Amino acid sequence: MHGRFLILVWAWCFPLMLAVTAAEEQQGEGCSAKCGNVTILNPFWFTDLETGRSCGSPGSRDFELTCYNGSYPLLPSSVPNNAGFAVMDISYRERSLRIVDLSKLELFQVSSSCLPMWNTSVKLAPQFRIDPINLSLISYNCTEEAGAAARQEKELVQATTMRCVNTSNAFVRAGVPYDPAGDYAGYALEGCDALVVPVLGSSARANASDYERLIRDGFHLTWELPP
Numbered sequence: 001m002h003g004r005f006l007i008l009v010w011a012w013c014f015p016l017m018l019a020v021t022a023a024e025e026q027q028g029e030g031c032s033a034k035c036g037n038v039t040i041l042n043p044f045w046f047t048d049l050e051t052g053r054s055c056g057s058p059g060s061r062d063f064e065l066t067c068y069n070g071s072y073p074l075l076p077s078s079v080p081n082n083a084g085f086a087v088m089d090i091s092y093r094e095r096s097l098r099i100v101d102l103s104k105l106e107l108f109q110v111s112s113s114c115l116p117m118w119n120t121s122v123k124l125a126p127q128f129r130i131d132p133i134n135l136s137l138i139s140y141n142c143t144e145e146a147g148a149a150a151r152q153e154k155e156l157v158q159a160t161t162m163r164c165v166n167t168s169n170a171f172v173r174a175g176v177p178y179d180p181a182g183d184y185a186g187y188a189l190e191g192c193d194a195l196v197v198p199v200l201g202s203s204a205r206a207n208a209s210d211y212e213r214l215i216r217d218g219f220h221l222t223w224e225l226p227p
């Protein structure tokens, strides 16, 4: 009789115990699993820079975020000394997140130094894929000669507010279909350095002269679970 009672109590409590454990795993001790507006759950985890404590269970390095100034989670760049990505939101159901390439924003900030720019795709860890329902924006930094030719091209917009370039010879092209292979040879311009930035698929009809807003709006990534 006594034993049966214990089993009953145990069976009744068990779901409750599971729920408590899950909540503890999500929140960890003494730290919130929220950074700004974004909820951090498995497989993502982060270390609180101030307390040094981990939120969530430390897992794969590629999924480690840093909570920047309590404002937004930062996904690091896999290129050293390069600003990472600001995470704007995460959909755990769709395994997708929207991020903004912070180093590209340096092209609009007066105070920043002009560091070398990398294509966004090379800065992402292999677990992440740029969502194919994306478009690309290509920015060109041209020599004077090539700039004179590019100014004749109707679909190119002059990047008049871009820093770190001679704005007379810098151009932007929007609405380029996203190419998973990264082969944008069809859009190469002789005498111009090209930089490819993914933008949201919903920007299909966007005007290239809105390049700053397009870059600030970010783009979607999907992730594969770590092994």
Ligand SMILES: *[C@@H]1O[C@H](CO)[C@@H](O)[C@H](O)[C@H]1NC(C)=O
Binding pocket: 036, 037, 071, 072
């Ligand atoms: C958080 O979300 C609110 C409402 O959606 C928005 O107004 C606010 O700007 C967001 N904050 C950050 C840091 O993204």
Ligand SMILES: *[C@@H]1O[C@H](CO)[C@@H](O)[C@H](O)[C@H]1NC(C)=O
Binding pocket: 069, 071
């Ligand atoms: C840090 O966050 C506070 C409040 O959210 C904001 O006022 C401040 O500008 C932020 N600092 C930086 C360096 O972003």
Ligand SMILES: *[C@@H]1O[C@H](CO)[C@@H](O)[C@H](O)[C@H]1NC(C)=O
Binding pocket: 117, 118, 119, 182, 183, 184, 185, 188, 194, 195, 196
């Ligand atoms: C970016 O990618 C384009 C297209 O593949 C390539 O032509 C260009 O050289 C790359 N730029 C950099 C800075 O790597």
Ligand SMILES: *[C@@H]1O[C@H](CO)[C@@H](O)[C@H](O)[C@H]1NC(C)=O
Binding pocket: 144, 147, 166, 167, 168, 169
């Ligand atoms: C920028 O390009 C224009 C046109 O090619 C040229 O006249 C000007 O000297 C350049 N400015 C600088 C600072 O190189």
Ligand SMILES: *[C@@H]1O[C@H](CO)[C@@H](O)[C@H](O)[C@H]1NC(C)=O
Binding pocket: 114, 117, 141, 142, 163, 164, 165, 166, 193
């Ligand atoms: C643009 O080209 C000039 C001259 O080659 C270079 O000094 C500058 O760093 C380049 N800017 C960017 C953003 O690539």
Ligand SMILES: *[C@@H]1O[C@H](CO)[C@@H](O)[C@H](O)[C@H]1NC(C)=O
Binding pocket: 207, 208, 209
């Ligand atoms: C894009 O915007 C620019 C400046 O706002 C405007 O002059 C141009 O007509 C627009 N192009 C299209 C195709 O709407």
Ligand SMILES: CC(=O)N[C@H]1CO[C@H](CO)[C@@H](O)[C@@H]1O
Binding pocket: 132, 133, 134, 135, 176, 177, 178, 201, 204
């Ligand atoms: C404009 C563009 O690139 N559209 C593509 C978005 O992704 C879907 C799925 O891969 C493609 O079918 C579209 O062509």
